[in-house]
Amino acid sequence: MVRGMKLGLFLPLLFVAPLPTSAQEELARKLSLPELSQMDLPRWRAFIRPTEKERGYAGVRWLPDFASGIRRSEAEQKPLLFWAMNGHPLGCT
Amino acid sequence: MDPRVIAKAESFVCAADEVWRLQRGSEADCVFFQKAVNQGERITDRGTRQGTWIMTPGGGVLARVNSRNIDDVLATLERGLQAWRELPADQKRVPEGVKLEPQHRWEHSYPQGGLVLERIVRELDEHALSGRPSARWNRDMCWFSKEEVQAMLPSPLRPGSSFDLSELARRLARFHLVDNARGQTLPFAESELQRVRLRAEAIAKVGDTIVLALEGETLARAKGPWLLGQNLWKPEAELAHGIETKLIGRANVDGKSGAFTDFELLGVARRWGRTQNNGRGKNDEPGRLAFHLLIDRSGTRLAPTFIDLYDRPWVRLPEIPGWMESPAEIGLGDD
Structure with a gap:
């Protein structure tokens, strides 16, 4: 009884183990993709490109590099607000 | 981005940059950054320096936060502004003779x-x-x-x-x-x-x-x-x-x-x-x-x-590849 219960618990785990990647690729090939047409380009453009809200960071006038920021900070006599990320914060991450 | 942060940002000069290069590299801007955020020393560890920094042209750090919590960010900006107001004028200048501009950037x-x-x-x-x-x-x-x-x-x-x-x-x-x-x-x-x-x-x-x-x-x-x-x-x-x-x-x-x-x-x-x-x-x-x-x-x-x-002749490569591990490993001094 106990042995049977253990099997019942573990068998499902065996069945959900990750598939080899070749199998993942085969699964991917079963995913349908939408038909594309030149007529639909404007709809896709609006769908994919970030909204104004998603580009909210653009509401700040960012200089694109640290050295320019330090130089401008000195010139304008304002502190530097420096946004630092792995991958450039304005994109390209 | 929160409108309060955008409004507050008007009190600063704002810049954004990729930080891995800055914290590992040996170019002038990298050295300046490293010494500013690491008590005057080059960085040799791999700890992250990501986040929002409030800094001075003199190479000082007034405040820092690495959080997406808006209240934390706003408090950090305010703390930085307050510290700036109290800062002596000479620390609002890039020190004489200090180099900042890098020889190489991909841009x-x-x-x-x-x-x-x-x-x-x-x-x-x-x-x-x-x-x-x-x-x-x-x-x-x-x-x-x-x-x-x-x-x-x-x-x-x-x-x-x-x-x-x-x-x-x-x-x-x-x-x-x-x-x-x-x-x-x-x-x-x-x-x-x-x-x-x-x-x-x-x-x-x-x-x-x-x-x-x-x-x-x-x-x-x-x-x-x-x-x-x-x-x-x-x-x-x-x-x-x-x-x-x-x-x-x-x-x-x-x-x-x-x-x-x-x-x-x-x-x-x-x-x-x-x-x-x-x-x-x-x-x-x-x-x-x-x-x-x-x-x-x-x-x-x-x-x-x-x-x-890209491996194209019009893309100029840095003298020291960015994948090098640390300034110590490439044998550079502290200048």
């Missing part, structure tokens, strides 16, 4: 007169246009030099002619049609491109402008050892992944100058597998992505993510 290779595209990737579900856009998206830039553009377009270009844009498609397939909707990913090696095709057909002439219709497909598959050598991107583990795209688009070419005046390319893709840092966790189940590439008219000089692997 220095900006392809003036070439083709610059802004690429957006967004996750896509089975409902496609009928569904809601996913909140998972990312941005990158794609660069082609003026000479490369001239080489890819036939001359003269007349309505009715068709030609391959295979070199353009290969760069896109290797470096830009990639799964980084959730986080940093890896490029593909040339030999990992299984299928690349982008056909252009000149369908109309309007004044001096030739209108092109674009159509194509790509298939890239990485499985097994890393094939791109020693560089910043070399992963710690072999993780199989791939992507298959269908492409359609349009472009305008100025018949006189032979330059693209407009360019738009749409891609829908099946992706599978994962890479080390692309936010898929241990989930390598397949999914869909949508790509949109549009000519960039903003003049933004942000460099493409994988420009260090």
Whole structure:
């Protein structure tokens, strides 16, 4: 009884183990993709490109590099607000 | 971004930059940054320096936060402003003789007169246009030099002619049609491109402008050892992944100058597998992505993510590769 219960618990785990990647690729090939047409380009453009809200960071006038920021900070006599990320914060991450 | 942060930012000079280079590199701006954030010393550890810093031209740090909590960020900005007000005038100047400008940045290779595209990737579900856009998206830039553009377009270009844009498609397939909707990913090696095709057909002439219709497909598959050598991107583990795209688009070419005046390319893709840092966790189940590439008219000089692997003569390389581990390892002094 106990042995049977253990099997019942573990068998499902065996069945959900990750598939080899070749199998993942085969699964991917079963995913349908939408038909594309030149007529639909404007709809896709609006769908994919970030909204104004998603580009909210653009509401700040960012200089694109640290050295320019330090130089401008000195010139304008304002502190530097420096946004630092792995991958450039304005994109390209 | 929160409107309160945007309003508060008016009190500062704002700059954004990639921090891995700054905290590891040996260029003048890197050394300045490292000494500022590390009590006057070069950084030799691998701890992250990501976040929002309030800094001075004198090389001081007034405040720092690494949080997405708006209240924390606002409090940090206020603390930084207060500290700035109390700062002696001499610390609001770059010290005499201190160098700041780097010898090399990838932006220095900006392809003036070439083709610059802004690429957006967004996750896509089975409902496609009928569904809601996913909140998972990312941005990158794609660069082609003026000479490369001239080489890819036939001359003269007349309505009715068709030609391959295979070199353009290969760069896109290797470096830009990639799964980084959730986080940093890896490029593909040339030999990992299984299928690349982008056909252009000149369908109309309007004044001096030739209108092109674009159509194509790509298939890239990485499985097994890393094939791109020693560089910043070399992963710690072999993780199989791939992507298959269908492409359609349009472009305008100025018949006189032979330059693209407009360019738009749409891609829908099946992706599978994962890479080390692309936010898929241990989930390598397949999914869909949508790509949109549009000519960039903003003049933004942000460099493409994988420009260090473009391997083109117009891309100037740094004297010291960015993948070098630390200043100590490359034997540089503290100057």
